[in-house]
Amino acid sequence: MAGVPLRARIFVAAVLALAVACAGPSEAEISRDRAVAIARQQITFQPDSTEAERTTLNGKPVWRVTFRGRLPGQPPGLFETAIVDVDRSNGEIVRIART
Amino acid sequence: MKTFSWRGCFIALAVTVGFTTVTFADHSWGGYHWAREANPFTLKVGDNVSSAWDAYLDEAISDWNASEVLELSKVVGTTRPRQCRATAGRIEVCNERYGNTGWLGIAQIWLDGLHITQATTKLNDTYFTTSTYNKPAWRRLVTCQEIAHDFGLDHQDEVFDNPNLGSCMDYTNNPLGPPSNEHPNSHDFAELIDIYSHFDSTTTAGASLPKAMPPAMGHIDFDTPAQWGQLVRSSRDGRVQLFELDFGRGHRVVTHVFWADPERDRH
Numbered sequence: 490m491a492g493v494p495l496r497a498r499i500f501v502a503a504v505l506a507l508a509v510a511c512a513g514p515s516e517a518e519i520s521r522d523r524a525v526a527i528a529r530q531q532i533t534f535q536p537d538s539t540e541a542e543r544t545t546l547n548g549k550p551v552w553r554v555t556f557r558g559r560l561p562g563q564p565p566g567l568f569e570t571a572i573v574d575v576d577r578s579n580g581e582i583v584r585i586a587r588t
Numbered sequence: 589m590k591t592f593s594w595r596g597c598f599i600a601l602a603v604t605v606g607f608t609t610v611t612f613a614d615h616s617w618g619g620y621h622w623a624r625e626a627n628p629f630t631l632k633v634g635d636n637v638s639s640a641w642d643a644y645l646d647e648a649i650s651d652w653n654a655s656e657v658l659e660l661s662k663v664v665g666t667t668r669p670r671q672c673r674a675t676a677g678r679i680e681v682c683n684e685r686y687g688n689t690g691w692l693g694i695a696q697i698w699l700d701g702l703h704i705t706q707a708t709t710k711l712n713d714t715y716f717t718t719s720t721y722n723k724p725a726w727r728r729l730v731t732c733q734e735i736a737h738d739f740g741l742d743h744q745d746e747v748f749d750n751p752n753l754g755s756c757m758d759y760t761n762n763p764l765g766p767p768s769n770e771h772p773n774s775h776d777f778a779e780l781i782d783i784y785s786h787f788d789s790t791t792t793a794g795a796s797l798p799k800a801m802p803p804a805m806g807h808i809d810f811d812t813p814a815q816w817g818q819l820v821r822s823s824r825d826g827r828v829q830l831f832e833l834d835f836g837r838g839h840r841v842v843t844h845v846f847w848a849d850p851e852r853d854r855h
Contacts, residue, residue: 531618533746557690562749564720564761568690569746585618586696587737 518577524552527580528573532587534558537568543577546584550577615757615775616783617742623703623788627657631739631793632678636665641683641711641727648731651756651771657784658739674698674706676797679738681731683711692721693730695737705792707738725763728770732756740783741776 519527521541529536536556544553551574558569574584622631637645649660665680667673672682674696692715697707711730715721733743733756744757752760754767757776763769 533742560759561747562761563759564748566688566690567692567715570689570691570694572696581701582699584696584698585620586694587617588691588694 518550519552519575519580521552523580524575524577525554527575527582528552528554528556528571531573531582531585532556532571534560534569534571546574549583551575551583552577615742615744615779617737617740619702619740619783620697620699620704621702621740621783622793623790624784624793625787625789625791627784627787628655628659629657629784629791629793630659630661632663633660633735634665634667634675634678634680635662636667636669636672636680636682637711638669638683641731644724644727644731645681647728648735651732652736652739654772655777655780657780660735669710672708672710674708676706677792677794679707679709679735681709681711681735683713683716685714685717686710686712687714689714692716692726693734695734697738700792703788703790703792704738704740705795705797709734709738723763725768725770729756729760729763732771736772736776739780741779744775 525539525541528541529539534556536558538555538557540555542553544551546553554573554575556569556571556573560569563569570586570588572584572586573582575581576583622629633645633649635642635645646662649662652658652660663678665682666675667680667682669682669684672680672684674680689712691712693709693711695707695709697704699705709731711727711734716727721727736757741757743759744753744755746759748759748761752758752762752765752767752769753773753775754765754769755773755776756769756771758769760769
């Protein structure tokens with residue numbers, strides 16, 4: 490170590506640190522219940538059914554939570570649908586679809 | 589004896605008007621909005637609809653262009669209607685027989701925090717070719733409503749069998765009314781002003797998608813401690829230190845420094 494210049498040592502350390510940071514820490518996945526709770530805040534109707542599946546969106550792991558329900562006076566054959574994609578690593582909402 | 593006060597009267601009126609405005613305009617969809625640095629901002633609307641829908645799409649665009657904060661601009665679509673794939677920075681509108689899905693139309697927005705980065709609207713011909721919904725009033729209502737979801741408006745009301753509010757953002761069993769729910773109303777335009785009254789430091793309307801890694805992360809001068817960010821950990825003797833430069837949204841650069849001690853290292 491003694492023979493290596495200070496600047497070189499700092500540079501190597503910084504590059505190693507950048508590689509680690511860009512690789513990202515392995516984060517725990519949020520639970521299905523947590524994903525449903527996060528997604529539930531995005532809808533205004535009382536769901537009759539709730540589904541959650543693990544999938545990916547543009548390569549990003551997400552929980553896809555689908556709610557369906559009936560609204561007062563809604564015509565026969567129609568029902569309210571909301572699909573919320575929740576980032577499995579941090580719980581952020583990355584996409585929503587609604588009728 | 590109390591005298592009539594014009595000043596007091598004016599203040600009372602101003603407060604009343606202020607509260608009235610706040611009370612009416614409250615149907616933002618979760619605060620989601622297109623990031624932009626000025627108003628009015630232009631939002632491209634990709635036309636992927638068949639000739640049966642062209643007039644309705646044109647009408648909806650014209651209706652919403654009465655807003656003082658946004659300018660919708662119809663452009664040639666870039667997707668097959670069946671897939672209705674999104675394009676960064678704009679809205680794609682499609683029609684197709686999507687099946688008995690339960691919905692006449694569905695809007696989808698992609699998010700980066702509160703910012704909409706791309707959006708789609710699908711209009712379901714499975715229903716619009718039936719005698720119940722194959723009517724101009726239903727086509728107008730649904731087109732008007734779904735593209736408005738794509739720029740951050742929610743429903744004004746979600747009860748189908750109550751009196752119409754005169755807005756396409758109001759669910760109804762009778763779009764013709766009266767009043768008609770085929771077009772936006774003044775509350776919709778007031779809400780758009782509320783949603784877009786602030787400015788952002790970035791733009792997502794008309795922009796490409798945010799990269800997974802912020803570009804600034806690739807432009808750090810690691811030789812300069814001033815760019816390493818905050819010192820978050822240090823060994824007792826200060827020779828091993830950890831700096832963190834936070835770019836937000838989980839993007840950060842960690843710089844681990846082993847400080848040289850020439851005197852000690854010499855031995």
